[in-house]
Amino acid sequence: MRQPARPTKTRNLESSRKEILDTAFLEVYQHGFQGVSVDDIVRKTSLTKGAFYHHFPTKLDLGYAIVDEVLTPLIIARWVSPLDAYDNPLEGIVAQMKALIGECDPALLRTGCPLNNLVQEMAPVDPGFRTRLQRALNLWIDELEVHLKRGQTAGFVRPEVDTRQAAHFIVLLHEGVYGLIKGLGDPGAFRTLFASVKQYLRSIETPS
Amino acid sequence: MRQPARPTKTRNLESSRKEILDTAFLEVYQHGFQGVSVDDIVRKTSLTKGAFYHHFPTKLDLGYAIVDEVLTPLIIARWVSPLDAYDNPLEGIVAQMKALIGECDPALLRTGCPLNNLVQEMAPVDPGFRTRLQRALNLWIDELEVHLKRGQTAGFVRPEVDTRQAAHFIVLLHEGVYGLIKGLGDPGAFRTLFASVKQYLRSIETPS
DNA sequence: GGCTGGACATACTAAGTAGTATGTAAACCG
DNA sequence: CGGTTTACATACTACTTAGTATGTCCAGCC
Numbered sequence: 001m002r003q004p005a006r007p008t009k010t011r012n013l014e015s016s017r018k019e020i021l022d023t024a025f026l027e028v029y030q031h032g033f034q035g036v037s038v039d040d041i042v043r044k045t046s047l048t049k050g051a052f053y054h055h056f057p058t059k060l061d062l063g064y065a066i067v068d069e070v071l072t073p074l075i076i077a078r079w080v081s082p083l084d085a086y087d088n089p090l091e092g093i094v095a096q097m098k099a100l101i102g103e104c105d106p107a108l109l110r111t112g113c114p115l116n117n118l119v120q121e122m123a124p125v126d127p128g129f130r131t132r133l134q135r136a137l138n139l140w141i142d143e144l145e146v147h148l149k150r151g152q153t154a155g156f157v158r159p160e161v162d163t164r165q166a167a168h169f170i171v172l173l174h175e176g177v178y179g180l181i182k183g184l185g186d187p188g189a190f191r192t193l194f195a196s197v198k199q200y201l202r203s204i205e206t207p208s
Numbered sequence: 209m210r211q212p213a214r215p216t217k218t219r220n221l222e223s224s225r226k227e228i229l230d231t232a233f234l235e236v237y238q239h240g241f242q243g244v245s246v247d248d249i250v251r252k253t254s255l256t257k258g259a260f261y262h263h264f265p266t267k268l269d270l271g272y273a274i275v276d277e278v279l280t281p282l283i284i285a286r287w288v289s290p291l292d293a294y295d296n297p298l299e300g301i302v303a304q305m306k307a308l309i310g311e312c313d314p315a316l317l318r319t320g321c322p323l324n325n326l327v328q329e330m331a332p333v334d335p336g337f338r339t340r341l342q343r344a345l346n347l348w349i350d351e352l353e354v355h356l357k358r359g360q361t362a363g364f365v366r367p368e369v370d371t372r373q374a375a376h377f378i379v380l381l382h383e384g385v386y387g388l389i390k391g392l393g394d395p396g397a398f399r400t401l402f403a404s405v406k407q408y409l410r411s412i413e414t415p416s
Numbered sequence: 417g418g419c420t421g422g423a424c425a426t427a428c429t430a431a432g433t434a435g436t437a438t439g440t441a442a443a444c445c446g
Numbered sequence: 447c448g449g450t451t452t453a454c455a456t457a458c459t460a461c462t463t464a465g466t467a468t469g470t471c472c473a474g475c476c
Contacts, residue, residue, distance in 0.1 A: 035329075035333060112332065116328065119387065120329065120387060121325075123390055134392055168400050175387050176381065176384030177380065179384070182331055183324075185342050192373050193377060195373055203411060
């Protein structure tokens with residue numbers, strides 16, 4: 001058996017930081033940033049408080065790192081990159097929403113969208129969160145617009161559609177679907193909402 | 209000068225409770241339920257902690273009272289009752305959204321929708337909140353559907369429209385508009401989003 | 417192989433937290 | 447008008463919180 005290039009050490013800066021970050025993300029996702037304590041987080045970790053404050057100067061900095069290093073990449077990986085596989089981006093949007101929300105574990109659905117959760121909780125409270133969450137949302141909108149423009153030149157999206165306006169609205173629809181399912185506590189509401197979403201997307205698609 | 213029927217007393221159960229409830233609503237609206245302490249609330253009141261716990265057994269009970277006695281009536285007063293004045297409910301929905309979001313103080317807009325804020329923060333965390341917030345949302349949807357049905361029989365809403373599905377979607381649009389403006393931190397985003405909302409509402413309206 | 421610095425662990429502090437115990441004076445009732 | 451209840455105010459407690467101070471041990475380097 002070959003040794004790995006960087007052999008497993010009993011201590012590892014990168015992996016420790018990642019462990020804290022990932023478990024913190026899950027805890028914050030479920031209980032909110034203000035609803036989770038640093039002690040809560042380290043308790044769910046193999047590490048201790050000393051490690052936490054070695055990696056993150058304050059709890060707020062941890063929050064910022066969650067947005068930048070976990071949340072934003074997650075948005076791109078789940079809602080943007082998959083569209084590359086579709087000639088018609090509208091088709092991809094429908095498919096992804098069905099796969100990631102419609103066919104998601106209902107229990108998990110009740111906790112909503114990690115991004116939306118943080119936006120609603122922290123954006124008005126702290127400016128550091130605000131700017132970072134704005135960046136994430138704008139990135140999502142920008143990337144969506146790129147795909148819509150591509151779909152427009154390829155003839156799938158109606159030429160008169162304002163792609164920027166549509167990108168905004170599609171993000172709104174994602175957050176709205178997540179939020180309303182969470183609020184109603186009923187994953188079954190997805191079918192009803194999804195029908196309206198598809199109806200809108202068809203309305204900006206060139207009829208075949 | 210006539211004495212009022214119930215003369216002003218130095219102590220008044222009803223008005224004290226209302227003072228606590230109203231200031232608590234504003235504080236929770238701005239900082240979240242978990243982000244506000246009982247001490248914070250009483251500090252913004254002319255009363256003290258003794259009064260607080262005389263009126264509310266726990267902080268959670270205060271939260272429940274906020275949903276039942278402040279939030280739910282507010283939803284009805286702002287988004288449902290005004291529709292009575294319109295023969296065409298879709299026209300009323302557009303007018304109300306423009307008046308209450310589009311022409312609202314931008315600073316206030318950044319804190320979003322009080323109902324949506326609480327839903328995203330507390331619905332997954334506490335079952336007592338969950339059921340109450342569900343009730344509020346379902347009431348909103350139910351009342352909206354009544355208006356849509358009325359508009360349908362009056363010929364303003366297309367006969368083939370599923371009014372229940374539309375009511376769900378319209379509530380989603382409200383929460384989504386609030387949420388995205390808050391997330392983007394840009395009240396100017398309203399114009400963009402509002403255009404899409406109007407576009408949808410026109411699509412379920414019978415052409416004149 | 418000893419030394420140094422980094423990657424943690426342990427123990428602590430000061431401030432805030434929900435909630436309580438008790439006191440007190442105003443309102444009501446006879 | 448005297449007593450009881452109600453509507454609070456004050457002072458306190460037990461606990462949790464973010465953050466710190468200090469100790470320790472492993473890893474790489476000379």
